Amino acid sequence: MKLLVIYPYAPWPLDRGTYQRTFHLLKSLAAHHEVDLIALVEKDEDTTEKHAIFSGFCRSVEFVPFEHPTWQKLIPTRLLNPLPANVQHWQQPEIKEAVDRHLQPGRYDLVHICDLVMMPYVLPHRHHTPFVVDRSRVDLQFQLMEQGTLNLPPREKLLRWEALAKLWFYERKLAREAKLEVVCGPDDETFLHARVSKKAPVMVVANGVDLDYFQPAAAPDPRDAEPTVIFCGAMDYSPNVDALRWFFGGGIHDRLLKKLPGVKTLIVGKNPIDEVKAYGSRPGVIVTGGVPDVRPYYRRSWIQMVPLRIGGGTRLKIVESLAIGTPVVSTSIGAQGLELQHGHDVLLADTEEAFASGIARALTDGDLRTSLEENGIATANQRFGWPAIGTRLARRYESLLSAEPTTSAVAHGSLA
Incomplete structure (x- = not known):
């Protein structure tokens, strides 16, 4: 043709x-x-x-x-x-x-x-x-x-x-x-x-996802020493901005800090607007702006959070994260269309308390993280090339x- x-x-x-x-x-x-x-x-x-x-x-x-x-x-x-x-x-x-x-x-x-x-x-x-x-x-x-x-x-x-x-x-x-x-x-x-x-x-x-590009790290333990959460995406895109507004303004971050005072949050993505940059003044929050290669940030993070409330389409950040071996905690809207299973290859939560608890659970339960990582990699390889x-x-x-x-x-x- x-x-x-x-x-x-x-x-x-x-x-x-x-x-x-x-x-x-x-x-x-x-x-x-x-x-x-x-x-x-x-x-x-x-x-x-x-x-x-x-x-x-x-x-x-x-x-x-x-x-x-x-x-x-x-x-x-x-x-x-x-x-x-x-x-x-x-x-x-x-x-x-x-x-x-x-x-x-x-x-x-x-x-x-x-x-x-x-x-x-x-x-x-x-x-x-x-x-x-x-x-x-x-x-x-x-x-x-x-x-x-x-x-x-x-x-x-x-x-x-x-x-x-x-x-x-x-x-x-x-x-x-x-x-x-x-x-x-x-x-x-x-x-x-x-x-x-x-x-x-x-x-x-x-x-x-490009399975050749987003491969798990060759090193056995590339993660940061401290519990680290990543949120990845264009930071001038209204659904991403709204997601962070819910995460910080809805009290999720405060709940998380009470459960895990040393947790780090990486906000990684190009063109952060002033509202997004301001989150960098909060405890443990780092706003990177655009980066030449997102893979090192995925690999150092213990989990990726996807607190999206505005949907339509599917989220590449999730399939990238699965493929590279970084477990995902997402809202149902964030993971819509991917047909992932809660507790198997993703954790799903839709309220402030449930989302904070889901992140804390994934950060403190090493066996759960390992299971999500292994199942996520398998799912990505089977379905998302x-x-x-x-x-x-x-x-x-x-x-x-x-x-x-x-x-x-x-x-x-x-x-x-």
Whole structure:
């Protein structure tokens, strides 16, 4: 098959969870099919390294410079625009020109886009070239969860409701027009069928892990001497910020310190906002900011905590942690879609007291940690390797077109 892949970013370096997913799925698709890539990059960015990386497995690579515009004002521009604000934000003539130039009838069998913000560019071509969308998160679900969790000021709430109304209609349009929606977990699939369209074509492709990269440490005991907890992720991402707000503001950290006064907490991830940086003044808390390699931080930590309250998709931090051998204590929302078993390869807790107790239990019970570590490594190796996940997706794409005439044959009239 000939695929055109369109990304709203060039996923390299792999310093964000979404980059991990989109990079490895792209690489796997390219191992099975001929792939041309169009990706947006920052204006004036040096793309030499990125071009070399993606040219290593894609047939052709085109980067389109993109500069984030200012967000539209509600009145009159945004209110009168039928597109949801988050979709309109990504519209740019140069991107349309590049997509139109590539998407000539008969040139590709299928278009793979990342997230619904790219849909306006492929809709005009859907009658001669079908498209699928890989969703790092379901936008409507994510925004509804943010709305119900975050304490937003009145003006922001008004903007959110305006966006939600348009987004619901746009999600329904996507469900009608896309050949397939690829989502991260069963919860995403359930949401789409319950809240958007029962007929939406959906495939669950859980996030995976690079098993060669995230290997357990060769040394027998690389852990810090003191009980150490890690939380890993982009620290300007609202679900991660909210998770830390719950952990510290909800009293979980205080409860933990009472149980284990010497516990250390590592907050590891790029772009920490001021609120996150301020947690570094608390006892035993270290905010690292971005790091060149997260693996040493995983390996020195006794456990990873995932106190997420806003879900949608699945959490790469969990599968990375399992693969490298760092046990995980998570909320149910944080671990959704991964089908992990409480007490076997993860500990799950959803209240402040239960979450603090779960962390304390894992830190003080060496046999439990060993069991979680061994079972987590086995689970990661059995279920979450990217090549197997990508192969399944590539085969599904083949089956989408196997029961109907190819687009190239139709375009040239050979089946008329």
